[in-house]
Amino acid sequence: MNTEWREDLGPLFQPETIAFIGASKSISKWGNIILSNILIGEFKGVVHPINPKEEWILGLKVHRSVLDIEGPVDLAMIVTPAKLAPDILKDCAKKGVKSAIVVPGGFSEEGEAGAALEKELARVAEAAGIRLVGPNTMGIFSGKKSLYALMPPVRPKPGPVAFVAQSGNLGTQLMSIGQEHEIGFSGFAASGNEAVLHCEDYLRYFGEDPDTKVVMAYIEGLDNGRSFIDIAKKVSREKPLVVFKGGITAAGMKAASSHTGALAGSEEIFNAAFRQTGAIRAANPKQMLDLAWALSELPLPRTNRVGVLTWGGGWGVVTADCCEKAGLEVAPLSKKTIEKIDKLLPPYWSRGNPIDLVGTLDRHNHIACLEALIADENVDSAIVLGVVGGATLITAQMETMQGAPAAVTAFVEAFEQMDRMIEEKMLELIDKYNKPIIGVALYESYRPYKTGKGRMIVLQEPHKAVNVLEQMFKYRQYLESIGVER
């Protein structure tokens, strides 16, 4: 059987025409909710709702069957009851539809009858070469086509990160957190029961996708460990692959009820396998987002030598501890750097790394210190604490004052302007020295500014910034070990 079609997921992620089968007028039905999500998301293509009993849904002309649509159909989104899906898919095959997303549950996850239904679905899809997502999936997203074919109303902006999730709920919620932080996504797939397309198929596609700079995967179980290792190796040669694995303990595996192949088993086996692949292992789901965000925006650090700049002594201590524990070196400053900073800070400054700004208020000075630090030949990355995000606190507190005078408002505005300037300068320094700089702002409500140069990577706690630099450095070491220069 020709299976090359599996490798080309273009019809799925870049469809021109979608048949939305099971469209509904009722706003409490998925056939309406998902269709709304697609329309509100401004899909760059044509959607044909299919429903044998309606004429118009959400302002679109309804067809009775996929077979009634004129012209080719790239993707069928199937939101009918499970038992109807195989027959609908047969119509799709007849029509020459190249890909399908089968949303409903009621297949192998619900016992033997469901498993038989799923087998039938897979048989039809594979005979016709239909790239089938699911069944039992929360859907997909495509940045290029602005296609939000998802159950929840999650609308991350398009961007460089692709994401494959073996849990639709966890996957879409992480996308939504990514949206809160304005992390851009190129594509997303909730792989569902993986009757036809498997986790690895999406990874391969995103690995080759020129719009994707970083690939993220939430994995619970793999049917074919060998194939995963091969594909993961290929992907991480080209771009970072960040993986979080669920189900690594007996309790977790029981929860996942995963019937997996070679890779199933203890964390140690996974660790070893992942190490071979060059994939980057996240310690928790949110860390996967931090890593993907940083890896998509920053150059890799050349060595493990970090410079720390802090507006508060305590945070410098905490960060230095985190660095040493993570195998990063809080590098000694060169004589030249110390001389430069002697001219910038009061005489009692630390004269070492971390550089404590000892409460100085001149923000231009902060940037001058940062430039001295990142220019240092001993330093290949920097973590900057407290220097960004300052206005958030001031603003929040000023809002609690009744009738704040104009002078205070002007003060807050000046502070914000300064923060924006600081972040823009930091982005310039990253470009100028080709070394990663990560900001740490401690307020959860803080979001970095959009500047002409883009947006700074700002995380919320020192250990998060350290973890990201550690993993970036290890990824660079991996690339060197396989002879790839980046």
Next chain:
Amino acid sequence: MNTEWREDLGPLFQPETIAFIGASKSISKWGNIILSNILIGEFKGVVHPINPKEEWILGLKVHRSVLDIEGPVDLAMIVTPAKLAPDILKDCAKKGVKSAIVVPGGFSEEGEAGAALEKELARVAEAAGIRLVGPNTMGIFSGKKSLYALMPPVRPKPGPVAFVAQSGNLGTQLMSIGQEHEIGFSGFAASGNEAVLHCEDYLRYFGEDPDTKVVMAYIEGLDNGRSFIDIAKKVSREKPLVVFKGGITAAGMKAASSHTGALAGSEEIFNAAFRQTGAIRAANPKQMLDLAWALSELPLPRTNRVGVLTWGGGWGVVTADCCEKAGLEVAPLSKKTIEKIDKLLPPYWSRGNPIDLVGTLDRHNHIACLEALIADENVDSAIVLGVVGGATLITAQMETMQGAPAAVTAFVEAFEQMDRMIEEKMLELIDKYNKPIIGVALYESYRPYKTGKGRMIVLQEPHKAVNVLEQMFKYRQYLESIGVER
């Protein structure tokens, strides 16, 4: 020399009258900023600004010297240049002032001359029995007196958590994060250079303070390790003491430049010492807040057996993994519980722990499932994922829709109402079964509702909830080991 005065910090944390020495009219000076913070904070007492050159500052009559104030003065807040502080403190001694906060830097942290100045300051304070905070401190907070005697405009609400910080910057920023989460504080001290009052003095006071339910400490170095151990032991017998230690690696210790006594040294030595004391060790500064919040609101779990209820399968897997790694048991459900839930969920539910709500939408049902779980004799605590905080996502997304119809707005409101009901019921279950329940909502912008029953503890990631339960359980074990029932 009589040193009993050290043990009574009442004049410092519950002053009736404050002399604010170094008050200023200029809004860019600390002598104005801190005074504003005290006035805006609505201090329940009298403040006398002191400045030899002014008559009125911020609407208050100014005195030329502390000696000109009629009646007793409990606390002198000194915000003058460092070199004036010893003479000012001598006036305070003459006046019979019982406590002082010396804000300026320029003492032992700035070389030999500063160290001599600090020695002189300490000599005056100790001879007169003045409880002196600092020098080089960001100030203190007292919940009972609504006293925000702090450099930054941080205004957490009063409540059950006390906090001692050996870094003012880190301390006040954590307070500000606590404020974001509406965690209440009974007291706070940035201990500064600790010329007179040491970290342990504050710990002892908060340990005995009836308004304080949990004590938090950020520690960099201890002059007297033995005294810390003794006091920490006493405190943690009465109430939880949560500690984060900065400066546990060579890099961190260098950053802290801490010249500490017996307790200085590697993490292992600290671990051993802390274990003796029953103090709870946080892995990072924010975790200290999570722990203090939970410990101040929830009953301790009787055993390590956890029940997990989740609205999304993937998060259940992640949580089960975290539990097992932390030594918590994802407990098997009793037959009775399974029978109860058989009546509540579709037949294909997991029939085990974690309980996956398999996408059911009836929120009353969620609460019924939670009650079945927490009532189970095998289960002594619960983590509930995704069931709280749902409206946040919906609301955020609806705001992105232009001209959302009234039906949609009503839908969001209904969702919020339901969320509020859910959280109130959860609080009822905690009381009814006297077992801790922690919610996990994945959106960073989410904050739990204020209900008639208070506010649910809701953390942002599964591993945070697991860590809190793990530490609570260990604390209970410690109490049992020393024969204390709680």
